[in-house]
Amino acid sequence: MSKPKIAFYWCASCGGCEEAVVDLNEAILDVLAAVEIVFWPVALDFKRTDVEALPDGSIAVSFINGAVRSSEQFEMAEILRRKSQLVVAFGSCAHTGGVPGLGNLYTLDQLVTTAYRDAPSLQTGNGTRPEIESSVPGGTLTLPELWQTVKTLDQCVAVDYYLPGCPPPVQLIVGAVQAILKGELPERGSTLAPDKALCEDCPRKESKPEKLTVKEFHRPHEILIDPEQCLLAQGLLCLGPVTRMGCEAACTRVNMPCTGCMGATSRVTDFGAKAMSAVASMLEATEASDIEAQLARIVDPAGTFFRYSLPASLLHRHYRPQHPEEVRPT
């Protein structure tokens, strides 16, 4: 019996998900023995045309990481979707947009002008910007077109399963691959990670009060952090209650609040909205002025609650003013 074919591909990614696969270490040799990798650009020599030549549906699983923000990436995602029985969105960026999704707080033009016009170290007098097409002696050079909006993988193609995390924890990757090989997958659309909140797994769980309220919010550098007490109880913006477990509480173990990279449990539509809701409701203050003052200590709601999930959120991105002349400070 022939081995199932699998493919790995990265769209707009930092490479951390590929490194996570390399971090399977010796276990990857077992995977290689059980499957036939037909496409893995970082490691093997198969080309886009080789994938296009495969019969539709002949790849058992494609693992695709990275968000989608160019037409090139979109095309590759579409090709792999056609050729694969299953597509797994691998990692935060493919799942919910990831850190690059914060680019959705600005326009493409703003991202470009900051880099190529406003940086203090730019060569003076060099008003050049990268161009989609530029003429040089002897020919024309091209660069791909970028999109205004960073998108998740499932906003571009149908996705069968999600492997969350930035990057996905190695034990979840191993679990997912084994489930696929044994044909023991849950229903389509599922996330291949436990469906409980991080608090369940956190070593500080026992210290979490029955009724958890926060008198005052703190940022991690403002206080000495107790190594054993629940971080929320200490006033830190730990998103554990809203975040899916599976990472063995990697960050809270080292005294840093969870930032939510594993995404939400199945009971939540918009991670950031729910995180805002949970954190706001914990505040002790009841007077309007106290509430305002305390919440002002959360200096960046968008970045704190939506760091990995802005493209997947209900509102997706920042919107231009109704009347362009009324530019509101953001």
Next chain:
Amino acid sequence: MSEAKSDNKRFEPRIVAFFCNWCTYTAADLAGTARMRYAANVRVIRLMCSGRLDPQFVFAALRGGADGVLIGGCHPGDCHYQEGNHKALRRFVLMQRFLTTMGIEPERVRLEWIAASEGDKVQRVINQMTEKVRALGPLRLEQRMLLHTDLPEPLLETSLEPALVEGGRV
């Protein structure tokens, strides 16, 4: 001729209202039985408490075509469940800041404390908000997403129904 037509085509804002059962919804009932006239632009959804208001409801409403969202709850101290309205206020404050960051006018989302006997306040608030949102204009998120670009990127779905029916992924 065309001017007359454009007069008839005055923008009618669509406002979704989340009213708490014990206070605001009762007040709205009162306004209705007292035949107080107020703008017909508001669709009311009853929650048992303003503390049930999840920011996801507000964002879903805006994505789903609402030009504004009104939240009504009991005055502080009067909540049927003690603290629900305090939670609503805390969530509302954070939500306003986030909406501003996202370029959506915070005036489109309003929180009011309306007691069960304050039918007149319901009338006043609804009328005011309707005019306010009318002046702001239609929300039109999908148009505001494409900024002077004709890049061939797929538009995001603005209809939420399929996603919500399937259980959560939007």
Next chain:
Amino acid sequence: MTRHITIDPITRLEGHGKIDVLLDDHGNVDRAYFQVPELRGFERFAQGRPAEDMPQITSRICGVCPMAHHMASTRALDDLYKVDPPPAAHKVRELLYTIFFVEDHALHFFYLGGPDFVVGPDAPKGERNIIGVLGAVGIETGKKVIGMRRELRGLMALAMGKAIHPAFGLPGGISRPIAPEHQAAFIDVAERAVEFAQFSLKVFDDVVLANQKYVEYITSDMYTHRTYYMGMVDDRKKVNFYNGVLRVVAPDGREVRTFPGSRYLDHIAEHIEPWSYMKFSYLKDIGWKGFTDGPGSGIASVAPLARLNAAEGMATPLAQAAYQRFFDTLGGKPVHHTLANHWARLIELLYAAERMRELAGDPDIVSTHVRELPTNTPKEGIGVVEAPRGTLFHHYTTDERGVIETANLIVATQNNAARIALSVDKAARCALSEGRVDDGVLNLIEMAFRAYDPCNGCATHTLPGTMPLLVRVYDRSHTLIQEIRRDPT
């Protein structure tokens, strides 16, 4: 008939890139361009973020060297709040940083750039990858490489939560001390790291230096440029990755300046070309004179070869001996042969391992005093470290709450970008003549950039993504006349 050859994508590096080669009427190279095709916009979307979030946000610039960004960012936070971490915190930071260097340099040599030599540039394309390396050096050796990385990553996760995208740095210190019961593990792995470093250098000796053809490639003019070199050094002018000043030497080896990282704007500027998203840095007072080398051009180089050239030695004994042998073999300082980067990288690996061993045994690293709480109002901070791929600058300004107003990042590979462009252009000219393009020729061109271990993801603060390589050759009327496929690794 002018021809235009596009190599898209280039492979065995972090990130997205392509090379465009324009030929003249005789089929000889008119000019070759190294293009980086993406932008993510970190410098803009950093605006509005709390500064203390930046180590974890900027680490997402690159999943191969997240620790480099995390560390530069943390150093910028120290400066932002004008807070001095306790000595133990510096030591633990440097310890984890050396662990990262050993792991990352090993990754490059065995998985990315090294296969060009270990397996050979002429090897069948299907073998020019880690699997081919395992075949060439044997499975036991291969397991040694995998095992070493596993142990190093394990220590990183132990101390920092995650090896990929750590949660660790704070202004004034680190989030958690190392527990006393874990120190033994650090010492143990460090010992093996030193052995592994020596073993890697031996592989280089046996496989590369003993092969006359490879030595000819290394010393050939095709892969040689005479630029300025920049690297971080300590107060004895020895290579240091974590803390020090930046030293620049001229193509003839003279020291031309030394400056603290905080004064980078006086010395470094960025040039933009329309055909790449990557900006090219250069030495400001010499100026941008175009894509050319020599003392009149402001183009400088960073990363292993440059660091060895710019310093006066290595701070640890075994690495120092290797350093001396390196320069004795290659004819003195400075060495201008780009491919010598592969050798220099292994010497740095050895230094990192020895330094790791020094720090692992230091009783201070299990101190519980690893944080100084900031008390000053933040305004502006600059953090500079040596990333494996070169000097890395993070520069933030904030409001009084410590919320980012501006962020300027000059990333390691940008500091090599101009020289990489030169190297690719020259390699293309030497390798390609009369329009004859084949797999071997293409690989010789790619070897030119691979030696720098570039990180294009970093260089454009972009979203890198590599795809398999396809070369299409078109004539002037855009008719496809030749198509060549080659494997990425």
